[in-house]
Structures are given as structure tokens and as C-alpha cells.
Amino acid sequence: MDKDAASIAVIGAGAAGLAAAIFAAETRPTGGTRGRIVLLDGARQLGAKILVSGGGRCNVTHDAVTPGDFFGNRHIIRNVLAAFPVEDTVTWFASLGVELKREETGKLFPVTDQARTVLHALVGRAAQAGVELWQDHRVHDVSRSEGRFAVHHRRGTLHADRLVLATGGRSLPRTGSDGLGYRLVRALGHRVTPTVPALVPLVLDSAMFQASLSGLSHDVELTTVVQGRAVDRRRGSLLWTHFGISGPVVMDASRFWTLARERGEPVDLYGSFLPGRTGEQVRSWLTAEAAAHPRRSLARTLATLLPERFADALCTHLACDPQRPMAQVPRQDRDRVREALTKFRFPVERDRGWNYAEVTAGGVPLEEIDYRTMASKLVPGLYLAGEILDCDGRIGGFNFQWAWATGSLAGRAA
Numbered sequence: 527m528d529k530d531a532a533s534i535a536v537i538g539a540g541a542a543g544l545a546a547a548i549f550a551a552e553t554r555p556t557g558g559t560r561g562r563i564v565l566l567d568g569a570r571q572l573g574a575k576i577l578v579s580g581g582g583r584c585n586v587t588h589d590a591v592t593p594g595d596f597f598g599n600r601h602i603i604r605n606v607l608a609a610f611p612v613e614d615t616v617t618w619f620a621s622l623g624v625e626l627k628r629e630e631t632g633k634l635f636p637v638t639d640q641a642r643t644v645l646h647a648l649v650g651r652a653a654q655a656g657v658e659l660w661q662d663h664r665v666h667d668v669s670r671s672e673g674r675f676a677v678h679h680r681r682g683t684l685h686a687d688r689l690v691l692a693t694g695g696r697s698l699p700r701t702g703s704d705g706l707g708y709r710l711v712r713a714l715g716h717r718v719t720p721t722v723p724a725l726v727p728l729v730l731d732s733a734m735f736q737a738s739l740s741g742l743s744h745d746v747e748l749t750t751v752v753q754g755r756a757v758d759r760r761r762g763s764l765l766w767t768h769f770g771i772s773g774p775v776v777m778d779a780s781r782f783w784t785l786a787r788e789r790g791e792p793v794d795l796y797g798s799f800l801p802g803r804t805g806e807q808v809r810s811w812l813t814a815e816a817a818a819h820p821r822r823s824l825a826r827t828l829a830t831l832l833p834e835r836f837a838d839a840l841c842t843h844l845a846c847d848p849q850r851p852m853a854q855v856p857r858q859d860r861d862r863v864r865e866a867l868t869k870f871r872f873p874v875e876r877d878r879g880w881n882y883a884e885v886t887a888g889g890v891p892l893e894e895i896d897y898r899t900m901a902s903k904l905v906p907g908l909y910l911a912g913e914i915l916d917c918d919g920r921i922g923g924f925n926f927q928w929a930w931a932t933g934s935l936a937g938r939a940a
């Protein structure tokens with residue numbers, strides 16, 4: 527056997543690449559046999575991203591996955607998800623010996639609560655199925671000639687009939703996904719739409735809130751306004767941190783902020799701390815409270831609907847005396863409080879960067895892929911899977927579902 531030749535080379539042994547290699551190895555082409563499958567990864571330690579995912583528990587998928595949970599070409603995303611729905615993920619993991627449990631939020635985790643269980647099962651099955659796993663084999667170049675691919679890695683060159691690119695995006699580069707895959711796919715003739723951090727915390731340029739609020743989380747509604755138009759509105763839990771804001775609702779909204787910044791478009795992030803209430807309703811509420819409890823302080827009044835720490839910090843931030851009895855709070859202070867409660871402009875300075883982003887927005891346009899097989903429409907024999915594609919999901923297991931779905935399609939077809 528020529529040690530430098532394979533039927534299929536898969537570059538990237540993350541979630542998508544492992545799924546692709548396993549499905550490739552287990553799918554026998556009609557009338558034929560499977561040749562050699564080599565899975566190359568640049569990292570010395572495999573699956574680092576799987577291990578850190580879901581706080582070390584790996585949120586494998588979600589029990590209700592819809593195209594609306596993703597950003598990208600929804601028509602294509604719908605077809606990909608339909609080809610490998612959540613039920614298939616659950617059954618497939620069961621076949622790997624990984625039972626999943628559903629949490630109240632709808633997120634699915636391994637019953638062991640250990641991401642390691644997921645990684646071991648995937649790597650174990652790949653090896654069992656005959657996939658050769660070459661770690662510490664970073665690929666720096668790929669080319670195609672005479673119908674074959676040349677995969678140039680740090681120890682030599684592997685020739686392959688078919689190539690699956692599953693090199694991920696740019697998030698958490700120390701795991702090995704540092705964006706080099708985009709260069710490889712460009713070299714083969716694909717486009718890459720601009721990539722920005724998504725599911726990323728945001729840094730505020732005001733220290734005012736951070737010290738007093740760090741660690742506090744509460745329900746808010748966030749609205750992202752780009753060029754004067756609201757492009758996203760969502761409700762959920764916001765976490766105040768020492769640098770700014772995080773938590774699921776901020777992570778989900780962040781892509782709109784980072785994309786607008788990348789395009790040089792003016793962008794603002796507004797928060798309503800009393801979700802569902804209009805400015806007018808809050809005005810009436812403050813008036814009614816002043817009449818019903820004239821001696822109650824402003825901060826105590828706010829604390830009937832908001833966390834106490836937040837009520838205090840907000841008053842201080844607005845330079846309103848938190849201890850002043852409601853009956854004596856000047857009208858302009860009440861107006862400022864109302865405005866801040868319903869339309870608070872977060873002084874966002876920047877996102878927290880790739881080291882803290884969970885995924886990448888942008889990548890290879892889905893239109894350049896045949897969604898039934900994940901085959902490139904431009905390069906015969908090339909398949910793409912996972913985060914390298916221009917599709918990102920919201921927080922909650924959706925990004926792994928994308929990796930399993932695209933990986934399985936690419937692997938079966940390659």
C-alpha cells in the first residue's frame with residue numbers, strides 16, 4: 527500500500543470531520559469497497575473544542591432544531607437539517623454508546639455530563655471503522671491535478687481521490703481552528719464571505735456598571751440597531767461581567783454587532799430591563815408607585831421589579847439619588863429612569879475576540895455547495911462540512927447539530 531495515497535482525506539478532526547470520516551468509513555458504495563480513509567488534524571491533542579464545549583459537558587444538540595435557529599441561506603439550511611434531523615443525532619450517538627439526556631431548556635447532553643464521553647466515542651468509532659487518524663499533521667496547502675488532491679502537511683504529502691474539508695472557523699484558535707482552512711478552500715477556487723466572531727461576549731467602555739454588577743444575571747430584551755434599523759430583537763438572560771456583558775442573549779445578539787462593525791456600519795445595542803413593557807407603561811407604573819408608596823425610595827421601588835444590585839447601580843449611573851422618596855423624585859429623573867429601563871444604550875466598545883467566541887459567522891457560501899451531498903459545485907471530489915461554511919447557529923447545541931448533519935452528508939457522499 528502506498529502510504530502517501532488514500533481514497534478519502536478528511537482535513538480537521540473536530541465534530542464535523544470525525545462525523546464525516548465515520549460515515550465515510552461505514553458507507554459502502556454500491557458494488558464497491560471503501561478504500562483508505564485518512565483523517566488529518568494539525569493539533570497534538572484531538573477534539574479540544576469538543577472537550578471545552580458546553581462548560582465541559584458538551585451540549586451535543588437541541589431537541590427542537592429549526593432553520594430559524596441558524597443564520598445563513600435558510601433554504602439550504604432547512605434541507606441539510608432535514609437530511610440529518612435531531613432524531614438521527616440521538617440514534618447515532620446511542621449507536622456510539624452515548625446516551626443523551628434532555629435538560630429543561632431543550633439542550634441535550636451526554637448522561638455522563640462529560641464532554642470526554644462524546645470525544646472518546648467518536649474517536650473510538652473512527653478507529654474501529656478503520657479510519658487512520660493522523661494528529662499533529664497540520665495541512666498548509668492543498669492542490670488538485672489530474673483528478674486527485676495533493677494534501678501538503680507538515681510531514682509530507684498525501685494524495686487523495688476525494689477531499690473533505692472540515693477545518694472549522696476561527697473561534698478559539700488555540701484548539702487548532704485558526705482560519706487556515708479558509709486559505710486552503712480559497713486556493714481550491716471557493717469564495718469566503720468575511721468572517722467575524724459570533725456567540726461572543728461584548729466589552730463595554732464604561733467601568734461604571736462592571737464592579738458593582740459583575741456576576742449578576744437577569745432577563746432583558748436586546749435590540750440591535752444597524753444604520754437606524756432594528757435588525758435583531760431577542761429576549762433572554764444577560765450576565766454582567768468584569769469586562770462588560772455576556773450570557774445567552776448577549777452571545778446570540780453579538781453576531782449582528784460584529785457583522786455591522788466589520789462592514790463599517792453604525793451599530794447600537796439597546797436593552798430593555800423590563801421586557802414586554804413599553805416606555806408609556808413604565809411611566810404609568812412609576813407614577814402609580816409614587817402615589818401608592820410616596821415614601822418608598824427610588825431604588826426600593828425599582829427593586830420590586832429588578833434585582834436590587836441592578837436598581838442601585840442604575841440610579842447611581844444616572845446620577846439619581848437612589849434613596850430619595852418616590853414623591854420627591856424630580857420629573858426629569860423619572861424620565862431618565864424610564865428611558866434607561868426601556869431603551870438603555872449599551873456603550874459597547876468591541877467584542878471579546880476570537881479567543882472567547884464560540885463560533886464564526888461567515889465562511890464558504892452555502893450556494894457553492896450541493897446541499898444533498900455537501901459536495902463543492904466548483905471542485906469535483908471536494909466536500910465541505912461544519913463551521914467552515916457560512917452558517918452559524920444560536921447558542922444551545924445548534925452548532926454541533928450543524929457539524930453532525932453536514933459531516934454525515936459529506937461522509938456518506940465522499
Ligand code: FDA
Binds near residue numbers: 542566666
Ligand atoms: P472545529 O473547529 O471543531 O474542528 C476543526 C478541526 O480542524 C480542529 O481540530 C483543527 O485542529 C483542525 N484544523 C484546522 N485547520 C487545520 C489545518 N490547516 N490542518 C489540519 N487540521 C486543521 N456548539 C454546540 O453546539 N454546543 C456547545 O455546547 C458548544 N460549546 C462551545 C464552547 C466553546 C468554548 C466553543 C469555542 C465552541 C462551542 N460550540 C458549541 C461550537 C462548536 O464547538 C463548533 O461549532 C464545532 O466544534 C464546529 O465543528 P467543526 O468540526 O466544524 O470545527
